[in-house]
Amino acid sequence: MNEPADLLIYARWVIPVEPARAVLHHHAVAVRFGRIAAVMPSDLARRTVDAARVVELPEHALIPGLVNLHTHAAMNLLRGIADDLPLMRWLQEAIWPAENKHVSHSFVREGTLLAAVEMLRGGITTCSDMYFHPDAAAEAFDLAGMRARVGIVLIDVPTSYAADADDYLRKGFAARDHWKNHPRIGFTVAPHAPYTVSDANLRRAQTLAHELDLPLHIHIHESEGEIRNSLAAHGMRPLARLAKLGVVADNMVGVHAVHLDAQEIELLAGHGASVAHCPTSNMKLASGIAPVAQLLAAGVRVGLGTDGAASNNRLDLFQEMRHAALLAKVGSKDATAVPAHAALHMATLAGAEALGLGAEVGSIVPGKRADLCAVDLGDALMRPCFDPISHLVHVAGREHVSHVWIDGEIRVAEGVALLQISDKELLRIATVWQTKLAN
Ligand SMILES: CSC[C@H]1O[C@@H](n2cnc3c(O)ncnc32)[C@H](O)[C@@H]1O
Numbered sequence: 001m002n003e004p005a006d007l008l009i010y011a012r013w014v015i016p017v018e019p020a021r022a023v024l025h026h027h028a029v030a031v032r033f034g035r036i037a038a039v040m041p042s043d044l045a046r047r048t049v050d051a052a053r054v055v056e057l058p059e060h061a062l063i064p065g066l067v068n069l070h071t072h073a074a075m076n077l078l079r080g081i082a083d084d085l086p087l088m089r090w091l092q093e094a095i096w097p098a099e100n101k102h103v104s105h106s107f108v109r110e111g112t113l114l115a116a117v118e119m120l121r122g123g124i125t126t127c128s129d130m131y132f133h134p135d136a137a138a139e140a141f142d143l144a145g146m147r148a149r150v151g152i153v154l155i156d157v158p159t160s161y162a163a164d165a166d167d168y169l170r171k172g173f174a175a176r177d178h179w180k181n182h183p184r185i186g187f188t189v190a191p192h193a194p195y196t197v198s199d200a201n202l203r204r205a206q207t208l209a210h211e212l213d214l215p216l217h218i219h220i221h222e223s224e225g226e227i228r229n230s231l232a233a234h235g236m237r238p239l240a241r242l243a244k245l246g247v248v249a250d251n252m253v254g255v256h257a258v259h260l261d262a263q264e265i266e267l268l269a270g271h272g273a274s275v276a277h278c279p280t281s282n283m284k285l286a287s288g289i290a291p292v293a294q295l296l297a298a299g300v301r302v303g304l305g306t307d308g309a310a311s312n313n314r315l316d317l318f319q320e321m322r323h324a325a326l327l328a329k330v331g332s333k334d335a336t337a338v339p340a341h342a343a344l345h346m347a348t349l350a351g352a353e354a355l356g357l358g359a360e361v362g363s364i365v366p367g368k369r370a371d372l373c374a375v376d377l378g379d380a381l382m383r384p385c386f387d388p389i390s391h392l393v394h395v396a397g398r399e400h401v402s403h404v405w406i407d408g409e410i411r412v413a414e415g416v417a418l419l420q421i422s423d424k425e426l427l428r429i430a431t432v433w434q435t436k437l438a439n
């Protein structure tokens with residue numbers, strides 16, 4: 001008797017990411033109960049699998065859904081309000097004043113919804129988010145059908161969202177309790193940065209993260225000014241301070257990590273900490289070039305993040321893969337740094353592992369959740385194609401994403417998002433906010 005499947009996807013190339021450079025020509029992926037049941041040659045699947053639904057992808061690469069390891073999703077509403085500024089002027093002169101004026105539950109819910117649709121259409125199935133009103137962000141990710149790790153945010157600045165650290169944590173943990181046991185929505189503890197959170201609150205954040213077995217998501221060593229200010233205020237660099245406070249650990253995802261010396265790279269490696277590399281944001285804010293080749297050589301897990309739409313200005317991991325590959329070559333003056341398969345690994349399995357999701361998503365392996373992305377490489381402008389992994393990183397863009405599945409459920413088909421909310425409604429939401437923000 002044939003094997004039953006809920007869904008059977010035939011692809012010209014299946015790129016499982018595990019093992020690292022594997023390219024399976026003319027293979028099929030069978031999905032049952034939302035998980036990958038089998039990966040096998042197409043001719044074998046045609047003879048042995050009975051599927052309720054069949055999808056033929058004759059000129060496509062099937063890859064794991066991409067993992068955006070760092071974003072501020074609601075900032076889609078602030079896209080383009082302040083370009084061409086360095087980090088601290090960008091935050092202090094433009095972004096924080098705009099956030100003070102406009103951020104609310106509905107701002108975050110609606111901005112996050114726009115971001116979730118942008119990410120899904122670009123093949124991103126999981127993201128790690130850090131923003132005010134995590135309860136609103138969780139609602140939006142759920143409505144979009146996306147997998148998300150939402151930050152229980154903590155910053156020593158009173159805002160319209162929360163008055164003080166107790167209030168930030170109380171609200172964040174209430175959101176976590178509300179979403180407990182949800183199949184797609186989970187949480188991280190997310191102190192904003194060493195320069196905005198006190199010693200006591202950084203310690204407290206990591207204690208809570210350890211107690212609840214959550215990742216700790218924090219911006220680190222993004223600009224040279226951050227290091228200078230830390231030396232002046234604390235007599236030590238931010239990572240030394242975080243290490244002293246017990247924050248550097250295997251659950252820490254350090255975002256940016258641009259300005260690192262050799263000892264700091266060893267510190268991260270020794271503690272099993274991860275880095276969320278955000279190459280486009282680092283270029284746009286002129287923060288610098290993260291030492292990705294050195295981090296990888298030291299064994300540090302490096303995933304990829306878009307950062308928010310106000311510092312990128314796209315939530316596009318295809319662009320991040322290419323920028324990561326190119327920037328590592330320029331930064332290390334070594335053309336062999338970050339080959340295409342390493343960039344794809346960063347955008348998938350490394351990000352999943354950094355979030356503690358390595359057993360669930362990030363590669364096309366039987367038993368994992370069926371979070372999948374199909375990329376159409378059939379365009380004559382992309383041919384000939386000798387190496388589909390090279391094409392995914394250096395040639396294709398998010399506009400070539402044709403299908404996206406999460407837990408085996410179709411979210412994008414033929415490039416069109418199939419969501420509970422229409423494009424027309426999304427456009428209406430964006431237009432209303434544009435008017436509010438312009439006044
Ligand atoms: C407390 S919610 C998150 C907070 O982070 C701000 N933000 C966005 N991008 C960056 C960045 O690259 N470095 C530091 N902080 C950033 C965002 O505007 C929110 O205020």
Ligand SMILES: [Zn+2]
Binds near residue numbers: 070255308
């Ligand atoms: Zn950020």
